[in-house]
Amino acid sequence: MKRSIEDLLDRAAHVISTARTVTVVTGAGVSAASGVPTFRGATDLWKSFRPEDLATPEAFARDPGTVWEWYQWRRSSIADCRPNRAHEVLAVWSRRYPRFHLITQNVDGLHERAGTADVTRFHGSIWDLQCAVACAGAPRTWSDHTVEFPRLPPPCPHCGGPARPGVVWFGEAIPAEAIIAAHRASLCDVCIVVGTSSQVYPAAGIVTAAGSRGATTIEINPETTALTRAMDISIALPAVDALDRIEWRM
Ligand code: OAD
DSSP states (O other), X not given: OOOOHHHHHHHHHHHHHTOSEEEEEEOGXXXXXXXXXXXXXXXXXXXXXXXXXXXXXXXXXXOHHHHHHHHHHHHHHHHTOOOOHHHHHHXXXXXXXXXXXXXEOOOSOHHHHTTOSSEEESSEEEEEEEXXXXXTTSOSOEEOOOSSOSSSSOBOTTTSSBEEEEEOOXXXXXXXXXXXXXXXXXXXXXXXXXXXXXXXXXXXXXXHHHHHTTOEEEEEXXXXXXXXXXXXXXXXXXXXXXXXXXXXXX
8 A cells, every 4th residue: 555655754753753773874865955966866977977987996096186176076065065954853863862873875974064973984084085005104094174185186194195085985895894883783673764876785785684683664765766665664755855854743
């Protein structure tokens, strides 16, 4: 039986408000209302490059200047963006539930800026840099909010070699601590997946793992994804709309 949106929002609010352990997995759709372009829906491609052709170690090895120009373009557009109501509701929940965990694939830092406690970043941060040659003197990543570097690639302050964005690229491993945190977080009463096409693993596997470990699974996405049919509750609304209406019911 097809349920109405109101009914689905009521059910989601009930399940979330009675949960002891809440896990949320987010993707680019949660930042769409802040003006951050999604990956696979982007119509305003930078110089007509596909992200999959720039966000790789091979692209950086071949042409670090072009990869850095793309990251500077993204850093400058994200610097002007603010957290939206979806980020805010999730931040409120992170303080309301003693056992709340948010795992994001987003590199924009908007969950942290909204004040969300306990964020695990699967793909790093666009505001971090790392030494491209992994020199012994440099920490794994360091924070740098420069938008226009005087020269590209910017130098590693420790060895003077090239620095790269401190993000996880296609073909690279997710940080081990993020994988461990996600495994722990998949043992929860409710797992909510918001604004991701769920095409990139292992992030897409967290909600499925949570479901098979007994969690009620909820998806919030205006479009159908590969996971939609497997969810207990699928809410086909933008993140801001859905999360705001759920929060009002709680
Ligand atoms: P995608 O661009 O693949 O998917 C964005 C999802 O957000 C789509 O399913 C949209 O339907 C949905 N969406 C759009 N607007 C929305 C809104 N207002 N509210 C809710 N949902 C909305 O982005 P991700 O799934 O985040 O990885 O992509 C995952 C990873 O693939 C990224 O972290 C990145 C990318 O390539 C790396 O860079 C390694």
